[in-house]
Amino acid sequence: MPPHPAGSPSGSLAAGLAGGTQGPGRLRPLLGTVLTALADGATARGGPLPAGGPEAVARRVREACTPVLPDTGTGAEEALRTLVRALAEGAADPADPRCTAHLQCPPLAAAVAADLAAGVLNPSLDSWDQAPSATALEAETTAVLAALVYPHQGPGSQGPVHHAPDALITTGGTESNQLALLLAREHAAHPPLQVVCGANAHHSIHRAAWLLGLPEPVTVDTPAGIVDPGELARTLEHLPRRSTLVVATAGTTDTGAIDPLPQIGRIAEAYGAALHIDAAYGGPLLFSDREAPKLDGLTAAASVTLDLHKLGWQPVAAGLLAVPDTAALRPLDHRADYLNAADDTEAGMPDVLGRSLRTSRRPDVLKIAVTLRALGRDGIGRLVDTVCDQAHTFADLIEQEPGLTLHRRPAISTVLFRPADATDHQVAAIRRTLLDQGRAVLGRARADGRLWLKATLLNPATRPEDLQQLLDLITSAPRTEGTTDR
Amino acid sequence: MPPHPAGSPSGSLAAGLAGGTQGPGRLRPLLGTVLTALADGATARGGPLPAGGPEAVARRVREACTPVLPDTGTGAEEALRTLVRALAEGAADPADPRCTAHLQCPPLAAAVAADLAAGVLNPSLDSWDQAPSATALEAETTAVLAALVYPHQGPGSQGPVHHAPDALITTGGTESNQLALLLAREHAAHPPLQVVCGANAHHSIHRAAWLLGLPEPVTVDTPAGIVDPGELARTLEHLPRRSTLVVATAGTTDTGAIDPLPQIGRIAEAYGAALHIDAAYGGPLLFSDREAPKLDGLTAAASVTLDLHKLGWQPVAAGLLAVPDTAALRPLDHRADYLNAADDTEAGMPDVLGRSLRTSRRPDVLKIAVTLRALGRDGIGRLVDTVCDQAHTFADLIEQEPGLTLHRRPAISTVLFRPADATDHQVAAIRRTLLDQGRAVLGRARADGRLWLKATLLNPATRPEDLQQLLDLITSAPRTEGTTDR
Numbered sequence: 007m008p009p010h011p012a013g014s015p016s017g018s019l020a021a022g023l024a025g026g027t028q029g030p031g032r033l034r035p036l037l038g039t040v041l042t043a044l045a046d047g048a049t050a051r052g053g054p055l056p057a058g059g060p061e062a063v064a065r066r067v068r069e070a071c072t073p074v075l076p077d078t079g080t081g082a083e084e085a086l087r088t089l090v091r092a093l094a095e096g097a098a099d100p101a102d103p104r105c106t107a108h109l110q111c112p113p114l115a116a117a118v119a120a121d122l123a124a125g126v127l128n129p130s131l132d133s134w135d136q137a138p139s140a141t142a143l144e145a146e147t148t149a150v151l152a153a154l155v156y157p158h159q160g161p162g163s164q165g166p167v168h169h170a171p172d173a174l175i176t177t178g179g180t181e182s183n184q185l186a187l188l189l190a191r192e193h194a195a196h197p198p199l200q201v202v203c204g205a206n207a208h209h210s211i212h213r214a215a216w217l218l219g220l221p222e223p224v225t226v227d228t229p230a231g232i233v234d235p236g237e238l239a240r241t242l243e244h245l246p247r248r249s250t251l252v253v254a255t256a257g258t259t260d261t262g263a264i265d266p267l268p269q270i271g272r273i274a275e276a277y278g279a280a281l282h283i284d285a286a287y288g289g290p291l292l293f294s295d296r297e298a299p300k301l302d303g304l305t306a307a308a309s310v311t312l313d314l315h316k317l318g319w320q321p322v323a324a325g326l327l328a329v330p331d332t333a334a335l336r337p338l339d340h341r342a343d344y345l346n347a348a349d350d351t352e353a354g355m356p357d358v359l360g361r362s363l364r365t366s367r368r369p370d371v372l373k374i375a376v377t378l379r380a381l382g383r384d385g386i387g388r389l390v391d392t393v394c395d396q397a398h399t400f401a402d403l404i405e406q407e408p409g410l411t412l413h414r415r416p417a418i419s420t421v422l423f424r425p426a427d428a429t430d431h432q433v434a435a436i437r438r439t440l441l442d443q444g445r446a447v448l449g450r451a452r453a454d455g456r457l458w459l460k461a462t463l464l465n466p467a468t469r470p471e472d473l474q475q476l477l478d479l480i481t482s483a484p485r486t487e488g489t490t491d492r
Numbered sequence: 493m494p495p496h497p498a499g500s501p502s503g504s505l506a507a508g509l510a511g512g513t514q515g516p517g518r519l520r521p522l523l524g525t526v527l528t529a530l531a532d533g534a535t536a537r538g539g540p541l542p543a544g545g546p547e548a549v550a551r552r553v554r555e556a557c558t559p560v561l562p563d564t565g566t567g568a569e570e571a572l573r574t575l576v577r578a579l580a581e582g583a584a585d586p587a588d589p590r591c592t593a594h595l596q597c598p599p600l601a602a603a604v605a606a607d608l609a610a611g612v613l614n615p616s617l618d619s620w621d622q623a624p625s626a627t628a629l630e631a632e633t634t635a636v637l638a639a640l641v642y643p644h645q646g647p648g649s650q651g652p653v654h655h656a657p658d659a660l661i662t663t664g665g666t667e668s669n670q671l672a673l674l675l676a677r678e679h680a681a682h683p684p685l686q687v688v689c690g691a692n693a694h695h696s697i698h699r700a701a702w703l704l705g706l707p708e709p710v711t712v713d714t715p716a717g718i719v720d721p722g723e724l725a726r727t728l729e730h731l732p733r734r735s736t737l738v739v740a741t742a743g744t745t746d747t748g749a750i751d752p753l754p755q756i757g758r759i760a761e762a763y764g765a766a767l768h769i770d771a772a773y774g775g776p777l778l779f780s781d782r783e784a785p786k787l788d789g790l791t792a793a794a795s796v797t798l799d800l801h802k803l804g805w806q807p808v809a810a811g812l813l814a815v816p817d818t819a820a821l822r823p824l825d826h827r828a829d830y831l832n833a834a835d836d837t838e839a840g841m842p843d844v845l846g847r848s849l850r851t852s853r854r855p856d857v858l859k860i861a862v863t864l865r866a867l868g869r870d871g872i873g874r875l876v877d878t879v880c881d882q883a884h885t886f887a888d889l890i891e892q893e894p895g896l897t898l899h900r901r902p903a904i905s906t907v908l909f910r911p912a913d914a915t916d917h918q919v920a921a922i923r924r925t926l927l928d929q930g931r932a933v934l935g936r937a938r939a940d941g942r943l944w945l946k947a948t949l950l951n952p953a954t955r956p957e958d959l960q961q962l963l964d965l966i967t968s969a970p971r972t973e974g975t976t977d978r
Contacts, residue, residue, distance in 0.1 A: 022600055022601040022602060023587045023598045023599070023600060023601060023805075023951070023952075023953060024587070024598070024599045024600065024601040024603075024604040024605075024807075025534075025585045025586065025587025025588075025598050025599070026534060026585060026587035026588060026598075027531060027534045027535055029530065029534075029587060029601060030527035030528070030530050030531045031531075032601045033527060033601050033604065033605060034527060036601055036602060036605035037523050037527075037605055037608065039605070040605050040606070040608050040609050041516035041519060041520060041523075042516070043609070044515065044516050044609055044612055044613075045513055045516045045517075048511075048512060048513045048515075049513055055621070055624055056624055056625070059840065060620055060624070060627075060840050060841055060842055061840065063624045063625055063628055064627075064628040064631070064842075066625075067625050067628035067629050067632065068628065068632055071629060071632050071633070071861060071865070072632070073865075074632055074633050074635075074636040074861065074864055074865065075636050075637075075640070075864045075865075075868070075869050076865065076868045076869070077868055077869050077870055078868045078870050078871070079865065079866050079867040079868030079870070079871040080865055080866060080868070081866055082600075082601065082602035082605070082862075082866045084865075084866070085602065085606075085861075085862045085863075085865040085866035086602060086605055086606060086862055086866075088865070089606070089629070089858065089861055089862050089865065090606065090609045090858070090862075092625060092629070093609060093610075093613060093615075093625050093626060093629060093855075093858055094609065094613060094625075095625065096624050096625025096626075096628065097613045097615055097623070097624065097625055097626070098615065098621055098622055098623065098624055099511045099512060099613060100511060100614060101509045101510070101511025101512035101515060102511075102512060107621055107622070108616070108619065108621070108622050108830075109852075110614060110615075110616050110622045110852075111614070112509045112510070112511050112512075112614065113509070113510050113511070113611060113612070113614050114508055114509060114510065114568075115508040115509060115510040115515060115518045115519050115522055115568065116508060116522060116568035116571065116572060117510075117611075118510040118519065118608065118611040118612050119510075119519060119522035119523050119525070119526050119568070119572055120526070120571075120572060120575070120576065121607075121608075121611045122523065122526050122604065122607075122608050122611075123526050123529070123530055123576045123579060123580065124579075124807070125599060125603075125604040125607045125608075125807035125859075126530055126599070126604050126807075127530075127579060127580060127583045127585060128586060128596060128597070128598065128599050128801075128807045128808060129579075129583055129584065129596075130594070130596050130808055133594065134546055135541070135584055135593055135594070135927055135933050136584055136593070136594050136596045136933075137583075137584065138541055138542055138546070138549045138582050138583065138584055139542070139549055139552075139553050139578060139579050139580075139581065139582025139583055140579060140582075140583070141546075141550075142549055142550040142553035142554065142582065143553050143557060143575070143578070143579060145550070146553065146554055146557050146558070146560055147557070147560050149560075150560040150561050151561075154561070177663060177850050177852075177853075178850060178851060178852040178853075179851065179852070180849070180850050180851040180852070181850065184849075188703065208851075209826070209827075209828040209851075210851055213826060213849065217674065217703070217704065217849065218703065218704070218705060219704060219705025219706075220705075259830055260830060313852070315614075315852060319509075321510075321610070321611035321612075321614045321854065322614060322616055322852045322853065322854040323852065323853075323854055325852075340695070340699060341695075342695040343936075343937075343938060344594075344745055344746060344935060344936065344937060344946075347920070347936065349917075349920055350920070350924065353924055354545065354546050354547065355546055355924075355927075356546055356550075363666070363670075363699065363703065364663050364664060364666050364667065365664060365665065365666040365694075365695075365696055366595075366596075366663075366664040366665070366666070366799070366801060366808045366809065366811075367663075367664075367808065367809075368807065368808040368809055369579075372575065372576070372579055373611075375557060375560065375571075375575055376568075376571045376572055376575050376576075377571075378560055378561045379557070379559075379560065379561075379562065379565065379566055379570075379571040379574070379575065380565050380566060380567055380568045380570070380571035380572075381565040382561070382562045382563055382564045382565030382566070383561050383562070383563055384563055384564050384565070385564070385565040431835075434833070434835055434836070438836065438839055438841075441621055441841075447621050447622075449830060450829075450830065450833065451829075451830060452829060460830075465509070466509075467509060
């Protein structure tokens with residue numbers, strides 16, 4: 007019955023399961039192969055990303071991975087060596103200080119190592135009997151994270167229901183925002199729910215409204231990069247009377263700016279609107295005593311998005327949606343007899359199907375829990391402080407450079423800047439040239455009517471000299487494609 | 493600037509990034525800790541799942557993981573040792589032959605090892621400059637998997653558009669089904685889209701319709717466990733004239749049954765309805781020359797769901813949604829200037845934002861690609877054949893056991909059975925007792941008006957004697973709680 011236990015490469019692999027008492031012994035040599043391939047690939051790349059641009063990268067990957075599905079397998083060792091090396095050689099590695107475009111963090115080794123165990127055991131968080139310990143670990147961990155967001159809502163009971171802050175683990179801010187809008191849709195007394203957000207809100211707010219069949223969000227202009235409370239009030243004043251959800255942002259994607267949360271909370275309340283705060287980026291400032299006050303006003307929100315794969319140093323996915331009371335999650339309650347039959351639930355088996363819209367669900371909680379315990383609140387807070395400090399250092403360096411213009415002092419760890427005399431086309435071309443040459447990964451953002459280069463500092467190991475080298479790449483970059491723009 | 497490079501445990505961890513050329517060296521000892529903790533946990537568990545039931549498991553996990561967020565960290569080694577061991581000791585490990593309730597497969601070591609590299613490099617598939625090689629690897633791999641589903645639709649061009657089968661990688665069948673309904677909603681000429689499915693369809697169809705703001709699906713009774721074509725035709729005949737999506741299932745959750753796909757395809761076409769086939773479970777039968785004919789009729793579908801974390805031996809998540817033509821995915825096109833600005837796309841940077849509703853997105857493609865290459869089509873096909881053979885062996889053993897009743901010969905690898913003279917309450921109690929004792933994880937399903945025990949055979953290493961031992965647990969189980977039922 008055990009298929010081809012030895013012999014052909016694919017046969018020997020067939021018996022190679024990761025789990026059980028024998029799995030770790032099978033994994034050990036394969037993990038060695040992966041680590042070697044990662045190191046070889048990083049050395050071959052020799053920089054933050056591969057040189058040559060999209061076509062060259064695609065060609066090299068195609069050469070490495072063809073045939074994708076051979077008739078006869080090449081065996082685990084060969085496949086891992088070839089494909090992991092190709093992935094590493096062609097990666098934009100956020101652990102390189104010159105890879106600093108996006109909210110894509112370099113993950114901690116501890117988090118990545120923990121995530122291995124999630125794959126080995128493959129618990130699926132859609133029923134207790136697929137994930138006994140993972141269910142419990144998720145409950146403990148989300149309760150603590152929710153209490154970090156909503157510290158004043160202590161646990162309590164009303165009748166048979168236990169009231170306490172709670173959090174769902176998601177694939178990221180986008181799913182968290184989608185769930186937030188869904189919960190608001192279901193709680194709406196006067197449907198259809200109208201979402202109101204700043205022009206600075208994440209694109210996922212608009213996409214979620216479309217997905218959920220809601221009206222297009224009403225957008226408040228944000229010329230200063232943050233929602234103006236007076237402008238928000240005027241917008242709410244003129245809306246038809248129906249259920250409204252105001253969405254504020256704590257850490258915009260373009261500049262890292264934080265909307266004035268306390269004022270927005272008061273205005274939303276005054277107009278009877280619910281409030282969701284997308285703190286995907288800024289939320290983990292809560293780990294830092296120094297930075298946490300920037301999030302004052304957070305607890306007024308009916309729901310808060312945060313991502314630990316941004317300021318939190320987790321590999322994707324590690325999103326969260328926090329709510330002040332478990333009862334707010336009730337619209338997600340769902341029954342599927344094979345997963346949470348009523349008599350099983352009555353007999354004491356935890357019902358976890360209502361903790362996600364997914365069914366099969368990987369325990370992303372494990373890497374999060376390992377990180378929280380390994381670093382502690384102080385340790386994570388210090389990492390947060392470090393990248394915020396880096397952003398100020400970077401802004402200082404830009405201000406000291408006559409050929410560069412700084413957009414604004416950083417709110418979190420995002421810095422916008424540009425060559426003082428460049429056109430928008432030249433700015434875009436500089437970014438693409440550095441990408442094509444494999445020299446730097448910088449982002450782009452439009453603010454105050456101009457295009458800027460964007461650096462999002464998320465690498466705690468980056469040194470001041472790395473930041474200076476990044477700037478030197480810009481100041482020494484040749485100008486091209488500058489004729490057709492302002 | 494580098495924070496606390498040495499000294500306190502959390503300080504030493506702060507510098508411990510998984511990426512770059514130094515990451516593999518940092519990871520090696522941590523992975524050793526994880527493997528040891530996994531082996532220790534599995535040994536301590538000593539069976540398919542922990543004994544004691546939900547409360548005892550929760551208590552042990554709570555003891556291990558408290559405090560979840562200490563002020564000062566315990567360091568990576570301690571956190572990994574403690575939490576990975578707790579997770580393993582409290583896991584329902586699908587690599588144990590007695591853990592056979594759900595479509596939760598025991599992952600291959602090669603797939604799990606590959607997934608480690610995804611975490612280390614942390615490419616995020618929402619823009620090319622976060623994932624150069626991962627973008628290319630995903631394109632190559634999904635094209636091959638889509639061609640497996642739609643072999644007759646070769647690549648071709650009409651004007652500037654390249655037409656070929658395509659597939660999206662999802663978090664699982666639930667997200668795939670959700671996307672399928674969303675695509676159908678957006679393609680609907682006469683909205684609102686009406687979904688029509690069998691009573692045997694996965695609960696995610698109903699949940700997706702709710703999420704998307706669609707009318708409640710019209711459900712066709714399936715007393716035989718599969719959709720009856722005549723019944724479907726009568727249902728479609730009586731629907732109001734508007735856009736309709738018929739959903740068929742290839743591998744139901746309860747019994748593994750496959751709807752009569754060719755007839756359903758003809759009826760859908762005759763009534764002008766679109767067809768989606770949820771082959772989350774059955775889809776990978778395509779890897780086996782022997783089993784693939786069970787899926788005849790698949791290519792008539794506008795979209796097909798399949799999960800490689802079921803028959804495919806991947807850790808969650810490894811879902812797919814295949815379509816016969818890339819153009820079908822156009823409703824997902826989406827622009828966010830920081831990720832796919834028009835001038836970057838024109839300059840040749842691949843636009844990947846339309847390949848998911850998520851934004852940050854982990855490269856689940858890597859483990860899939862490593863598995864396809866390592867095993868080849870033959871190797872995966874043999875694994876498929878093996879578990880299907882096991883199911884027949886298991887059915888044989890049940891038929892030979894006078895005290896047990898077999899529901900039906902298996903369609904894929906799911907087998908329903910029950911003690912011949914037990915009440916439904918007794919069946920449910922037997923399952924819970926085995927769970928509480930930590931002796932077996934069996935599923936449950938209702939069919940032909942009765943409750944059955946369910947075994948879903950997905951472990952290629954399971955031997956006939958393991959199957960006999962599983963049956964012995966049932967035949968020797970004491971009967972309890974049987975007084976109030978039929």
